[in-house]
Amino acid sequence: MRLMDKAVQACSSARLLLNHGDRDGACNRAYYAMFDAGCAVLAKFLPHEKHGKSHAGVINAFSLHFVKTGLVGKDLGRSLKRAEEMRLIADYRGGVLDSKDVEIIIDRAEYFIETLRGNFFLE
Template sequence: MSNRQLTSGILMAKANTACLPARALLNLGDVDGATNRAYYAMFDAARAALLASGAPVESNIGRTHSGLIGAFSNFLVKNGPVSKEVGRLLNRAHEIRLVADYKGDSVEPADAREIVEQAEIFVTSYHYTGQFHARRV
């Protein structure tokens, strides 16, 4: 494992990269794999947004999923630049990803398609120019 410091740019690159296999897996009919990759695209984008926003969080904020989702909601959705609708996308993706990865059931194809599309929206909702800026979707 690398000792390099995670930055918002590195995390956004990971988020963008994760969107590609999410779409490819969906097209191949692997709804569980597509859901997993789509969620992690959103997870990394949320981490990047928190770091870039200057929110008072540790760089290892992604250590727990609930910690990241809570911080994203508290710092960027409740009183910040991210709309509640976009904030809900992360929560929904997390719920569906738990089904895909841990429940033993397969995700419904319509749910997987929705999560992949939402991940693409979520990841492209932001642009970085040294500072965090949210684009309304």
């Protein structure tokens, strides 16, 4: 499965999980939707560059090559970083996420994917 297809599927799963009351799972899937979409852009346009295997490496590379250069808006970089913060709370820190906050991050994930698909002709 291609990365952008994985991103779309993860976003769809996030919405389903939230609708079934699983805020932590929904947050996790929304973050991975954005992460996979970001990886797809990096792989397409910077295939020979090392992005690292860590989440921070990918997020930093996306910010450096796409946000700071103005190829995408700062709002996308902030959304990715916020999704990562929320996922860490959901997956590791045991905090409680508000349903409205999770719904917002899913909306942002959908926007993130559609923007990258539109701007960079990713399928």
